[in-house]
Amino acid sequence: MNPLLISGFGTSINVEKRKLVIQNKLKNEIHEFYPHRIEHDSIIVDGHTGHITFESMRWLTKHNVSLSLLNWDGNLLSVTLPDSPISGKLRIKQYQKYLDAKTRHKIATEFVKSKIGSSLNLLKELSKFHDFDFEKAKQGFDSETRFFLGKPVHSIQDILGYEGRIARFYFDALQKIFEKIAPQFHFTSRSNYDHKRADHASDEINALFNYGYAILVSETRKAINSVGLDAEIGFLHEILSSRTPLVYDLQELFRWIIDYSIIQLLEDHKLKKSDFVVTENYHIRLRENTAKLLIEKIRFNFNHKMPYRKKNFTYQNILYDQIQQIANFISDKRKDIEFVVPHWVINRDDNSMLRNRILSLTPDQRRKLGINKSTLWYMKRNLNDGKTVKIYGKILSKLDEIDRS
Structure with a gap:
């Protein structure tokens, strides 16, 4: 998935000398794509004024790029789709x-x-x-x-x-x-x-x-x-x-x-x-x-x-x-149906147990860890606010030493 968001008043989408050109003169923005060299698989239009030419719609269809038009509230209004297989x-x-x-x-x-x-x-x-x-x-x-x-x-x-x-x-x-x-x-x-x-x-x-x-x-x-x-x-x-x-x-x-x-x-x-x-x-x-x-x-x-x-x-x-x-x-090519979507695993080093250990650190433990007083204060404040913090391997190893002592 690699969508391109087009937003703002006065956006135009057209083709110039084989290139797809997406331009917003008010924001001084321009995107140009040569044939068969567009890295986006969809274009999302979130705007109320502008224009798109028939030739650019043909260009997008030929390159299998869908064009999605969003309503004022962010809901999908319409989407252009490439040819569907005859089925x-x-x-x-x-x-x-x-x-x-x-x-x-x-x-x-x-x-x-x-x-x-x-x-x-x-x-x-x-x-x-x-x-x-x-x-x-x-x-x-x-x-x-x-x-x-x-x-x-x-x-x-x-x-x-x-x-x-x-x-x-x-x-x-x-x-x-x-x-x-x-x-x-x-x-x-x-x-x-x-x-x-x-x-x-x-x-x-x-x-x-x-x-x-x-x-x-x-x-x-x-x-x-x-x-x-x-x-x-x-x-x-x-x-x-x-x-x-x-x-x-x-x-x-x-x-x-x-x-x-x-x-x-x-x-x-x-x-x-x-x-x-x-x-x-x-x-x-x-x-x-x-x-x-x-x-x-x-x-x-x-x-x-x-x-x-x-x-x-x-x-x-x-x-x-x-x-x-x-x-x-x-189409009866398989006898049974089961939807198998791999479960996500969140890989972070600031899990709840570790966050609680940081929050409960005493001044003496802080000194053993080599953490600056103000640094620990900011870490605790960010953790209390629900923010993520970076906990380095050196601190993790010293925390384990404290737990064993």
Whole structure:
């Protein structure tokens, strides 16, 4: 994944002497790409005025670069996609699988099973570095799972209800993290009193969620299109007008990457209220620089390689492969379906146990470690504020010596 964000008034996209030229004269910015030398796989347009030529749209299509247009609130408005494979038989099979209640139930259950596993894993990893009651969240997950599996028959609504209740435990845990690392943004939940859906963000963190999920939707739609499936026929989410249920189904497998990217961004403690825009209806949207920071976190995480099918693959490639696997199941090339997404492991040297050891250091222990008094004061202040700190190997070894003495 390597998107290019285009934002601001007066942006133009055209082709000049074979080159794709993206220009904003007001900001004195210009991007030029020669044919077959564009490193970006998508362009995200977050602006309200400007123009794009037919020739540039043709250029992007020829180079397999999608063009995503975001609405004022950061939600995906539309996306242009390259040609889809001619797959009439695959789509007929997809419709048949959807109409078969037993098969649809099987696929929907696997979507939720994978999402819940990844969500619980992320909370477990985050609990190593953030103070929240992971065991309480896990007990909620386990209780709902036992209740769900204890029923002899499940409808699609039962599965959605199960997923929704798990999501509440999940976001309750995330709320505790956000309360510590970004209290100024006052995140409480994904829903508002006046909107059951979170489309219109009433706080900065929900605006980050909306923007990040829009990026994920765009990437998922592009991947579905490349395989030849019909995005309007899903298995977990219901068919609705102007909706793409299969996109929503598949993005459930990777939502946690967006969630973690947002936490990473907030852990940097660089975002302020002024990095967001408040609309006349008191909804929140991201400024251009904030969007770029979030996109960079998402890009890095989706390009992270993990062991998968005895090789190392990026999460972006794993997304494409999961879609190919469901296409194989739909076309009867495989007998069973299971969504396998490698669990993330957070590699940091400032886990909760170590952070507590630093916070509890006595003056005598500080001197043995060779830490300056003011340095320790700043370390403790940053740790109390939920910030990350660099703990060097020399300090770690001396801490072990203190523990043994």
